[in-house]
Amino acid sequence: MLVYDMVVRERRALAETLGRLTADELRQPSLCAGWTMHDIAAHLTTYLTFGQVKLYLGIMATAADIDRINVVLTRRAARRPTAELIDTLRRHADARTTIPRSGFDPVLTDAILHDLDIRRPLGIVREVAEEPRWVAFNHLARNPALGYAKGPRLGQLELTATDTGWRYGAGVPVRGTAEALLLAMSGRDDGWDELDGDGVPLLRERVRNRPQFHPVRRLAMAANVLINPPPADRRSRTATAPPRTPITPG
Template identity: 60%
Template structure:
C-alpha cells in the first residue's frame, strides 16, 4: 500500500475512534504530554486546515519553535466541539498536504503516534499494521523532519524492534516491541517502561531533562531540512523495506 493511502485510512480511523469516545474519555489525558484526546483531534485538524503554511508562518513568527506553534494552534482549535473536529477530519481525509522537503512519511508517523496516544491509555485494542509502524519507525530513526527529535534524542542509540526484526543505529541499545519503541522514539516517556537495554536510561534522561535549543540553533536545524533536496518519492510511495 502507498503511504498516502495509509494516511487517508488513518485519518478516517481516527475520526471513527474519536466519535466513539465518551465525554469523559475525550477529556482524559493522552500519552502526548499536556494534551487530552480532544486536543489531539484539534491538532490533527490544524494540519489539514493550515498545511505547509502552518510551518512557514511558524518559523517566521516564533523563530522555528514548532512546539510552540503546535500548542498555540491546537489550543485555538480545541475551542471547537469534538463533533466539528471529527467532521473536518473526515471531510479533508484526502488532503495531499505534505511536510516541506520531507514527503508523506512524517505525516503518517504523526497520525500513528497520535492513534497510540489515544488508544493505549484508554485500553482500546487495535492491531496496528506492521507496515505503518515501519514507516513511522524508519522516519523517526533515519531522518526526522522539523518537529521530530530536533534535539538529537536518538543520537548514539541502537533502536531494535524485537517483534519486527528492525534494527537501526549504533551504540547503547533500546529494544522492545515496535509499538512502545516507536512511542519512545516519538518522545512518550511512559513507553520506556516497556523497553530494555543500556540505552533506555540515556533516552529517559534526554526526554525528561530536555531543554529548548537556542533560537539560532533551532532555526538552523529547521532551515537545514527545508533547504535540503526533497526525497525523490516525496508525493507517495509503497512502504517497502520491512524487516
C-alpha cells in the first residue's frame, strides 16, 4: 500500500474514534502534553486545508519552530465544535499538504502517534496494520522531519521491538513493543513500564531534557532541508513491513 493511502485510512479511522467519544471523554487529557482529546481533533484538521505556501510562511515567521506553529494553529482550530472538526477530518482525509520536502512519512507518523494519544488514556483497543507502524518507526529512527528532529536522542542505543523484531541502532539495549518504542521515540511520557534494557534510563533522560535549539540553528536546519534536493519518493511510495520475528524480552 502507498504511504499516502495509509495516511487517508488513518485519518478516517481517527475520525471514527473521535466520533464515538462522549463529551466528557473529549475533555480528558491526551498523551500529547497540554492537549485534550478535543485539541487533538483540532490539531488533526490544521493542515488539511492550510496549503503549502502558508506552511512555508509559518516556518519563516516562527524561525522554524514547528511546535509553536502547531500550538498556534491548534488553539485557533480548537474554537470550533468537535463535531465540526470531525466532519472536516472526514471530508478532507485525502488532503496532500506535507511538511516541506518531507513527503507523507511524517504525516503518517503524526496520525499514528495521535491515534495512540487518544486511545491509550481511554483504553480503546484498535487493530492497526503493521505497515503504518513500520513507516512511523523508520521515520522517527532514521530520518525525522522538521518537528521531530530533536537532537541525538537515539545515539548509542539499540532499539528492539519485541513483538515484531524491528531493530534500529547499535549500543545499549532498549527493548519493548513497537507501540511502546514509538511513544518513547516521539517523546511521549508514557509506556516506560513497557520497556526494559540498560538503555531505558538514558533514553528517558534524553526525552525529558531534549535540546532547545537557538532560532538561528532552527532556521539553518530548515534551510538545509529546503535547499537540498527532495527525495525521489517524497510524495508517496509502497511500504511493506518486514516479516515478524518476535523476540523474547530479557
